[in-house]
Amino acid sequence: MLVGVPKEIKNHEYRVGLTPPSVHELVAHGHKVMVQHNAGADIGLSDDQYLAAGATIVETAKEIFARAEMIVKVKEPQPVECAMLREGQILYTYLHLAPDPEQTAALVKSGAICIAYETITGPGGGLPLLAPMSEVAGRMAIQAGASHLEKSKGGMGLLLGGVPGVAAGHIVIIGAGVVGTNALQMAVGTGARVTVLDKNIDRLRQLDLVYGNRISTLFSNAHAIEEAVLSADLVIGGVLVPGAAAPKLVTRSMISRMKKGAVVVDVAIDQGGCFETSHPTTHAEPTFVVDGVVHYCVANMPGAVARTSTFALNNATIGHAVALADKGWRKALADDAHLRNGLNVCQGKVTYAAVAKDLGYDYVSAESMLG
Ligand SMILES: NC(=O)C1=CN([C@@H]2O[C@H](COP(=O)(O)OP(=O)(O)OC[C@H]3O[C@@H](n4cnc5c(N)ncnc54)[C@H](O)[C@@H]3O)[C@@H](O)[C@H]2O)C=CC1
Numbered sequence: 260m261l262v263g264v265p266k267e268i269k270n271h272e273y274r275v276g277l278t279p280p281s282v283h284e285l286v287a288h289g290h291k292v293m294v295q296h297n298a299g300a301d302i303g304l305s306d307d308q309y310l311a312a313g314a315t316i317v318e319t320a321k322e323i324f325a326r327a328e329m330i331v332k333v334k335e336p337q338p339v340e341c342a343m344l345r346e347g348q349i350l351y352t353y354l355h356l357a358p359d360p361e362q363t364a365a366l367v368k369s370g371a372i373c374i375a376y377e378t379i380t381g382p383g384g385g386l387p388l389l390a391p392m393s394e395v396a397g398r399m400a401i402q403a404g405a406s407h408l409e410k411s412k413g414g415m416g417l418l419l420g421g422v423p424g425v426a427a428g429h430i431v432i433i434g435a436g437v438v439g440t441n442a443l444q445m446a447v448g449t450g451a452r453v454t455v456l457d458k459n460i461d462r463l464r465q466l467d468l469v470y471g472n473r474i475s476t477l478f479s480n481a482h483a484i485e486e487a488v489l490s491a492d493l494v495i496g497g498v499l500v501p502g503a504a505a506p507k508l509v510t511r512s513m514i515s516r517m518k519k520g521a522v523v524v525d526v527a528i529d530q531g532g533c534f535e536t537s538h539p540t541t542h543a544e545p546t547f548v549v550d551g552v553v554h555y556c557v558a559n560m561p562g563a564v565a566r567t568s569t570f571a572l573n574n575a576t577i578g579h580a581v582a583l584a585d586k587g588w589r590k591a592l593a594d595d596a597h598l599r600n601g602l603n604v605c606q607g608k609v610t611y612a613a614v615a616k617d618l619g620y621d622y623v624s625a626e627s628m629l630g
Pocket residue numbers: 377386389390392393394396433434435436437438439456457458459462479497498499500505506508525526527528529530557558559560561
């Protein structure tokens with residue numbers, strides 16, 4: 260198969276769909292890989308390294324989209340990329356369609372086979388192609404929050420850990436999945452008081468066993484969220500209902516009654532966000548203020564630590580990339596129910612139930628597209 264890797268074009272996005280070792284793996288399986296000139300240059304992955312791994316270097320994204328049978332990317336295709344997708348072409352990348360009607364319409368129109376990293380499941384449960392980026396974003400959420408609590412960044416001027424004789428701050432983490440757990444690890448390290456909420460009581464039990472009375476765990480409901488958020492200095496939003504738009508758990512009214520200069524980091528923003536007041540921001544302009552509360556809502560947080568993130572992502576994506584290239588999409592999806600769960604849009608149909616429901620499309624099962 261001819262595989263193409265365009266340079267990412269989202270704001271401050273320096274990750275790349277395939278690393279040179281991943282190219283090497285595909286080439287070893289008999290495939291051809293085209294990589295756009297300088298696709299990895301910003302993170303120290305030079306064209307020479309790609310050439311040594313067996314890729315060919317191509318000058319423009321246009322040529323890659325025109326020729327490749329499968330496009331491997333990181334972020335959802337931007338409008339100019341959607342317009343270049345072709346019928347029957349495989350697109351393998353993050354999509355986050357539920358909060359994005361324009362992109363969904365463009366992918367439906369393209370006739371391409373669009374496989375979303377974030378809804379592929381794993382034999383051990385969970386979302387193994389989302390997990391590495393959630394680890395990165397969860398860890399980053401605390402450093403982004405701590406930094407924006409500084410006066411010069413709009414925050415109230417609070418050091419999360421306090422100092423001897425001065426109370427520490429209060430970090431509230433909503434959602435105790437991969438983002439939440441990684442944020443929790445960092446939060447505990449700051450010395451702040453930490454509260455974590457989830458609807459999954461077994462998850463809270465596990466965290467209680469690990470952290471004991473160093474943290475407070477709370478079953479997530481509107482009352483508990485309100486109480487926690489009103490006393491918080493930093494709130495991290497990391498909830499997920501796979502494939503669906505994130506539930507708005509923190510209302511505008513709660514935000515208006517929070518401490519002035521508090522910070523919220525809405526990691527779930529790529530699924531629409533779990534704060535009613537959130538909208539997506541970029542690394543170039545990561546925050547805005549609503550009712551005195553600083554909102555950090557960057558939809559591609561791992562892009563800021565793109566080198567670490569690229570390698571972590573490729574560890575999780577390369578296996579299915581090889582299967583898709585080796586077998587073609589129909590057989591690869593037929594053979595693997597977990598990969599099949601990644602199919603969101605296929606030849607003009609929406610094939611992921613939560614996306615169809617949230618955006619008002621007829622749902623067509625992935626299985627029915629394989630015949
Ligand atoms: N902004 C960014 O750059 C990035 C965003 N993300 C996003 O972060 C979000 C979280 O991802 P993961 O942690 O991997 O998901 P996950 O599936 O590991 O965890 C989500 C957790 O949310 C909990 N949850 C669901 N509804 C809840 C509610 N009403 N109250 C409290 N908890 C609730 C679930 O029980 C689960 O424990 C996703 O939307 C993901 O796409 C991930 C990586 C980067």
